[in-house]
Amino acid sequence: MCRVRDFLGKRFHPNAYKHLMPSDGYAPLNSDFDSFFTRRLKRRMEECFAQPVTGVAGRTILILDRYTPDYNQTQITLGTLTRALNVSSYNYLGFAQARGGCADAVEEGIKLYGVTTCGSRLEGGSSDLHTVTENLVAKFLGTEDSLVSSMGFATNSTFIPALVSKGCLVISDELNHASIRFGVRQSGASVRMFRHNNVKSLETLLREVISQGQPKTHRPWKKILLIVEGLFSMEGTMIDLPAIMVLKEKYKFYLFIDEAHSIGGIGQHGRGVADYYGVDPQKIDVLMGTFTKSFGAAGGYLAGKKSIIDRLRVYSYSGPYAEAMPPPVLTQIIASMASIMGVTESIPFSHLTASSFSGDHHPGPISQRYIPAWLPLPPELSSGVEGRERLRRLSFNSYYLHRGLDKLGFITYGHPSSPIVPMLIFSPGKMMMFHRMMKDRETPIVTVVVDYPATPLQTSRVRFCVSASHTKEDIDTILRACDELGDILDLKHGLKKRERWTMDEVSRRAVELVNMPDEERQ
Amino acid sequence: MASASSTLDSVVLTFAQTLSSIERGFYRLPGSGIIERYIRSSHQNDPGRTFLEIIILFLVVGTLLQSRTRADRNNGKNFIEFTDKEIDELVDDWVPEPLSKPLSEIEAAELAAVPVVAGPNGPHPILVNTGKPAVNLASFNFTGLASNEHIKQRAIESMRNHGVGSCGPTGFYGTFDVHVKLERDIAEFLGTEGSILCSQGFSTISSVIPAFCKRGDIIVADRGVTLSIQKGMEISRSTIRWYDHNDLKSLEEVLQSVEKERRKRRLPLTRRFIITEGIFERDGTMTDLPKLIELKYKYKYRLILDESFSFGTVGRTGRGLTELYNVHATKIDMLVGSCSIGLSAAGGFCAGTHTVVEHQRINGPAYVFSASMPPLLAVSASEAINVLLDNPSLLSKLQENIRAAHSLLHPSSAVVSKPSNPASPLPRDAPVFDIAKEERLLQEVVEEAMTQGVMITKAKRVRGLELTEARPSLRLAMSSALSKADTEKAINVLIKILKRKLK
Structure with a gap:
C-alpha cells in the first residue's frame, strides 16, 4: 500500500520526495523502504518521542511545551514549561539531584578537577579519581577489580571484542540490547541466540553447540560466552541466575551479565542480580553495568578478575582511543555509591571476620580510605541510612x-x-x-x-x-x-x-x- | 477387438461416473462456487494457463513446506546426530580456553607505567607515578580549556539546575534544553544546517557510518583511518575500497576504477561515500580538503570527514579544516567532530544538513540506544565554543608552540607532517623496524622522559585490529596553556633522551 503511495508520490509530488530519489547523480541518502517506518509511522507519533526537557530528571521534570500544526510533521516549541510527574527517567534510586550531599560533592569535584581529564585512559587522560572509582566499584560489586568507561553503550560495544574473537561462540538472549549486538558483531565471534529468558532453550542450545562444535569443521569452540542482561529494559524480566549458574557449572561456559538496569536497584544491598539471588559475584566472569541509571551519573563499568580486567584495559578499543570518564561523573559515582554502602572511620575487626565466614558477599560499610579525603559526605549519606x-x-x-x-x-x-x-x-x-x-x-x-x-x-x-x-x-x-x-x-x-x-x-x-x-x- | 473396445468403454464409463460423483461432491462443498469461478476464469479454454497455475501452486506449496530451521542446523551433512549420552560425554570432554590470558610481563609493566595524574589535569600536572609535577605533552588540552575557570563555573551552575546524569536515552526524556542548545551552537559555529550529539567521541563516527552506509553501498576510504572509522565501516557491511594513505591521486584512481566497474557491470546507482580524517589520528598528517572536495563533486560522492583532531585545534577560531582552507562546511556532507578533544568537554557530534541529522535520530545506533551526555558537559562544550570565538589568541598561541616544537625537532628527525598540525607524532629514523622492539624502545623513552619531568606518551593502539599496522610512534600534544619557553624546554629534554636511546 505504502509502496504504491511512494511510487505515485515520487511521480506526482517530486518535491516532497526529493530526499528519496536519485538526483544529480547521487543515490538517495536513504532508500524508501529502509525509511518506511520512520516516515509512515514514527513521524506520525513524533510527539511521543524526543520530548525536550529541562530541570532535574528526578521525581518531577520540566517539559518544554510544544505543539504541532501539521500532524506531527514539525514540532514547534512554545517556550513555556510544564512540570510533570516523571515515571520515565532511569532514576531508580533517586540520585538525579541538583541539591543534597551528592551534588555538593560534585561541585567540590568540579572546582578541584575541572570537567575533563583530557584524553584516553592509556594516553594521558588517567586521573587518580579513576583509580579511586574503580577500586570502589570493585568493592561495591564484590569483585577483584573493575574498570570504568565513559559511555554505557561503548562499554559493551568496545569491550566485548576484547573478550571473544573468531572461533569463539557468543550465546545471546534474543532480546539483548543493541549495544551487545554491536559489540558482538565487531568481535567476529559466532553468535547463537536462545529464546528470551528461557533456561530450557538455553540448555538445548548448549548441548547442540558443544556437541556439534564449529560449523563445517566441527572443531570444538575455543570458548563459549553467554551474554545476558540482569534485568531486561523493555520487558522488566529478570534472569534466572541460579539456574544459569547450575548450567555454567555443567557446560563450562563463561558468563557476562549486563546489569545496566539491575545494578543499584535490585537486591537487598542494591548490588544487582547476584545480590538478589545470593550468588557469589566472584563466580560470574564479567559483570557489566552502567552508572546512568541508579547512580544518576553516566558511563559504564566492567568488573571481574584482575587478570581479565587488566587485559580489557589494554586490549579494548576504549583504553587507547576513547576519552576517559570526566571528573564530575566520577565524583557523582563515588558519592552515590558510597552512600548506598555507607562509610565508617574504621571497620571493626569482628565485622570483617563475621562477613568472611557468613557467606555474605556484600559486607556493609566501607572504610574511609575508599573515598577521597576531600569529598564531603553529610552524615545521613555516609551512615548508609539514606541509602x-x-x-x-x-x-x-x-x-x-x-x-x-x-x-x-x-x-x-x-x-x-x-x-x-x-x-x-x-x-x-x-x-x-x-x-x-x-x-x-x-x-x-x-x-x-x-x-x-x-x-x-x-x-x-x-x-x-x-x-x-x-x-x-x-x-x-x-x-x-x-x-x-x-x-x-x-x-x-x-x-x-x-x-x-x-x-x-x-x-x-x-x-x-x-x-x-x-x-x-x- | 470388440471385447477390447467394450473393456475400454467400461473403463471410460467408470471414469466418467467417478468424475461426475467427484463433481457432485465438489459442488456440495461450501465455497466451491468461488473456486469454480476462479478456475474457469483463469483457464479460459487455454490449457497453458492452467498448467501455469499448477506450477505456481506447486511453488507455493514447496515454499511453505521448506524447512525454516537455520542453515547451520539439521541441514544435511553438517549436522551430526548424537545420543544424549554421547552429548554428555562430549560436554565433559570439552575444555574451553581461559576467558582471557593474563597480560605478559611487558604489557603489565607498560600498563603500570601509564601516566596517572593526581588532581586536575593541565599544563603542569602532578603525576602519581613520580609524585612530581611534569610538563604535559601527552594530554589533549590543545587550547588549554581544561583549566578554564569560567567553564568550570558554568558547569557548576548547570549541575545545580540539571543534576549530573541525564538518566535517559535521547528519545525518552534524555534530551535536555542544553543538548538542543549545544547542537545549535555547533551548527552555527561551523555554518551547517544542524548537528547531532553523541555521548562519546570515539563512538560517534562508528555510529554515523552504519546509519548511512548499508549493504551494497560503496565506501572509498583512506588506508590510514583511525580504528573507530574502520569499525564503523565493518559494521556497515558496505563494499569498501581503499586508497593509499593521504594520497589524493590514489583516491582519484580508485574513484575512476569504481565508476568503470559500475559502467561495465551495469550496476545500479548506489550511495557512495569517501571517508577520511581531517588530521589523521595515526600520524598527524592533514588532508588537502579543497582537492578532496573537488574530487567528491567530480565523481559525485558524499564525504564523511572525521575532524576529531582538527575541530577546535586548527583554523583562526578552531572551526577546523573548513576554516583553515576557507571551505564552506556545507560542502562536507557529514562532518564528524569531537567535543571531548576539541572542546575539552565530552562526546562527539555529526554536523550536516537537516536530512542527515534527522536520519540519525532514529538510525544512529549510539544515538538511539545510549543515554545522552550529562547536561553539565553539554553546557561546558557550548561555553568552550564561546571561549574559542572570543579568544583567537588561544589558537595562534597553539600554532606558535607547534612551530617552536617543529623547528626544534627538525634537526633530530625527519618530520613529515605539516607545520599547522597539533597532534604531531614523532617519526624517527630508528635502525629497527620490528614493532615489538620499537615499542619497547619508545616505552623506555617515555618512562625516562617522565622521570625527567616531561609527560609524553606513545601512540597506544591495539595491535592486530587495524587494517595496516601503524609504525610505533610517540605522540606529542601541544597546548596553548604551556608557554613557549616551557614547550621548548620539554622538547629539548625529549631530544636529548631520543638521541641517547636511538643511537
Missing part, C-alpha cells in the same frame, strides 16, 4: 505499581521487584493517545511509550520506571490515571471484570499487595 531507605522505598514502589496495575486489570510484563514496569497497550494508535492523555491530565504525567524497533509492533507498551524519589501518593496518582485511561481506551485485558480491584481498594490494601509472596502471582 537503605532509598532501596526500601524503590522496592515498595516497584512492587506496588506492578501489582496495582495487575489488580486493576492491566497486562504487565516482568518481575514484580523490577523498577521497570512495562504495561501492554498493543496498538500504536492507543499508545499515542495514552501518552497524550497522561500528559494532558491535571497532574501531568510523562510516560515512555515504546514500539518498534525496541519491541515488536503488535506489543506496543508503556514503560514506567519507578524511583525511590516517588512517594506512595505519586504511585497512587499514576495508578488512578491508568485506571481511568484504561477504561476509556479499553486496555484492561489482564483480568476478568469481577476479579479486578477498584482503585480505592488497591490504594487501601497497598501494603498487603506489596507483601504478597512472589509465587501467588500466576
Whole structure:
C-alpha cells in the first residue's frame, strides 16, 4: 500500500520526495523502504518521542511545551514549561539531584578537577579519581577489580571484542540490547541466540553447540560466552541466575551479565542480580553495568578478575582511543555509591571476620580510605541510612505499581521487584493517545511509550520506571490515571471484570499487595 | 477387438461416473462456487494457463513446506546426530580456553607505567607515578580549556539546575534544553544546517557510518583511518575500497576504477561515500580538503570527514579544516567532530544538513540506544565554543608552540607532517623496524622522559585490529596553556633522551 503511495508520490509530488530519489547523480541518502517506518509511522507519533526537557530528571521534570500544526510533521516549541510527574527517567534510586550531599560533592569535584581529564585512559587522560572509582566499584560489586568507561553503550560495544574473537561462540538472549549486538558483531565471534529468558532453550542450545562444535569443521569452540542482561529494559524480566549458574557449572561456559538496569536497584544491598539471588559475584566472569541509571551519573563499568580486567584495559578499543570518564561523573559515582554502602572511620575487626565466614558477599560499610579525603559526605549519606531507605522505598514502589496495575486489570510484563514496569497497550494508535492523555491530565504525567524497533509492533507498551524519589501518593496518582485511561481506551485485558480491584481498594490494601509472596502471582 | 473396445468403454464409463460423483461432491462443498469461478476464469479454454497455475501452486506449496530451521542446523551433512549420552560425554570432554590470558610481563609493566595524574589535569600536572609535577605533552588540552575557570563555573551552575546524569536515552526524556542548545551552537559555529550529539567521541563516527552506509553501498576510504572509522565501516557491511594513505591521486584512481566497474557491470546507482580524517589520528598528517572536495563533486560522492583532531585545534577560531582552507562546511556532507578533544568537554557530534541529522535520530545506533551526555558537559562544550570565538589568541598561541616544537625537532628527525598540525607524532629514523622492539624502545623513552619531568606518551593502539599496522610512534600534544619557553624546554629534554636511546 505504502509502496504504491511512494511510487505515485515520487511521480506526482517530486518535491516532497526529493530526499528519496536519485538526483544529480547521487543515490538517495536513504532508500524508501529502509525509511518506511520512520516516515509512515514514527513521524506520525513524533510527539511521543524526543520530548525536550529541562530541570532535574528526578521525581518531577520540566517539559518544554510544544505543539504541532501539521500532524506531527514539525514540532514547534512554545517556550513555556510544564512540570510533570516523571515515571520515565532511569532514576531508580533517586540520585538525579541538583541539591543534597551528592551534588555538593560534585561541585567540590568540579572546582578541584575541572570537567575533563583530557584524553584516553592509556594516553594521558588517567586521573587518580579513576583509580579511586574503580577500586570502589570493585568493592561495591564484590569483585577483584573493575574498570570504568565513559559511555554505557561503548562499554559493551568496545569491550566485548576484547573478550571473544573468531572461533569463539557468543550465546545471546534474543532480546539483548543493541549495544551487545554491536559489540558482538565487531568481535567476529559466532553468535547463537536462545529464546528470551528461557533456561530450557538455553540448555538445548548448549548441548547442540558443544556437541556439534564449529560449523563445517566441527572443531570444538575455543570458548563459549553467554551474554545476558540482569534485568531486561523493555520487558522488566529478570534472569534466572541460579539456574544459569547450575548450567555454567555443567557446560563450562563463561558468563557476562549486563546489569545496566539491575545494578543499584535490585537486591537487598542494591548490588544487582547476584545480590538478589545470593550468588557469589566472584563466580560470574564479567559483570557489566552502567552508572546512568541508579547512580544518576553516566558511563559504564566492567568488573571481574584482575587478570581479565587488566587485559580489557589494554586490549579494548576504549583504553587507547576513547576519552576517559570526566571528573564530575566520577565524583557523582563515588558519592552515590558510597552512600548506598555507607562509610565508617574504621571497620571493626569482628565485622570483617563475621562477613568472611557468613557467606555474605556484600559486607556493609566501607572504610574511609575508599573515598577521597576531600569529598564531603553529610552524615545521613555516609551512615548508609539514606541509602537503605532509598532501596526500601524503590522496592515498595516497584512492587506496588506492578501489582496495582495487575489488580486493576492491566497486562504487565516482568518481575514484580523490577523498577521497570512495562504495561501492554498493543496498538500504536492507543499508545499515542495514552501518552497524550497522561500528559494532558491535571497532574501531568510523562510516560515512555515504546514500539518498534525496541519491541515488536503488535506489543506496543508503556514503560514506567519507578524511583525511590516517588512517594506512595505519586504511585497512587499514576495508578488512578491508568485506571481511568484504561477504561476509556479499553486496555484492561489482564483480568476478568469481577476479579479486578477498584482503585480505592488497591490504594487501601497497598501494603498487603506489596507483601504478597512472589509465587501467588500466576 | 470388440471385447477390447467394450473393456475400454467400461473403463471410460467408470471414469466418467467417478468424475461426475467427484463433481457432485465438489459442488456440495461450501465455497466451491468461488473456486469454480476462479478456475474457469483463469483457464479460459487455454490449457497453458492452467498448467501455469499448477506450477505456481506447486511453488507455493514447496515454499511453505521448506524447512525454516537455520542453515547451520539439521541441514544435511553438517549436522551430526548424537545420543544424549554421547552429548554428555562430549560436554565433559570439552575444555574451553581461559576467558582471557593474563597480560605478559611487558604489557603489565607498560600498563603500570601509564601516566596517572593526581588532581586536575593541565599544563603542569602532578603525576602519581613520580609524585612530581611534569610538563604535559601527552594530554589533549590543545587550547588549554581544561583549566578554564569560567567553564568550570558554568558547569557548576548547570549541575545545580540539571543534576549530573541525564538518566535517559535521547528519545525518552534524555534530551535536555542544553543538548538542543549545544547542537545549535555547533551548527552555527561551523555554518551547517544542524548537528547531532553523541555521548562519546570515539563512538560517534562508528555510529554515523552504519546509519548511512548499508549493504551494497560503496565506501572509498583512506588506508590510514583511525580504528573507530574502520569499525564503523565493518559494521556497515558496505563494499569498501581503499586508497593509499593521504594520497589524493590514489583516491582519484580508485574513484575512476569504481565508476568503470559500475559502467561495465551495469550496476545500479548506489550511495557512495569517501571517508577520511581531517588530521589523521595515526600520524598527524592533514588532508588537502579543497582537492578532496573537488574530487567528491567530480565523481559525485558524499564525504564523511572525521575532524576529531582538527575541530577546535586548527583554523583562526578552531572551526577546523573548513576554516583553515576557507571551505564552506556545507560542502562536507557529514562532518564528524569531537567535543571531548576539541572542546575539552565530552562526546562527539555529526554536523550536516537537516536530512542527515534527522536520519540519525532514529538510525544512529549510539544515538538511539545510549543515554545522552550529562547536561553539565553539554553546557561546558557550548561555553568552550564561546571561549574559542572570543579568544583567537588561544589558537595562534597553539600554532606558535607547534612551530617552536617543529623547528626544534627538525634537526633530530625527519618530520613529515605539516607545520599547522597539533597532534604531531614523532617519526624517527630508528635502525629497527620490528614493532615489538620499537615499542619497547619508545616505552623506555617515555618512562625516562617522565622521570625527567616531561609527560609524553606513545601512540597506544591495539595491535592486530587495524587494517595496516601503524609504525610505533610517540605522540606529542601541544597546548596553548604551556608557554613557549616551557614547550621548548620539554622538547629539548625529549631530544636529548631520543638521541641517547636511538643511537
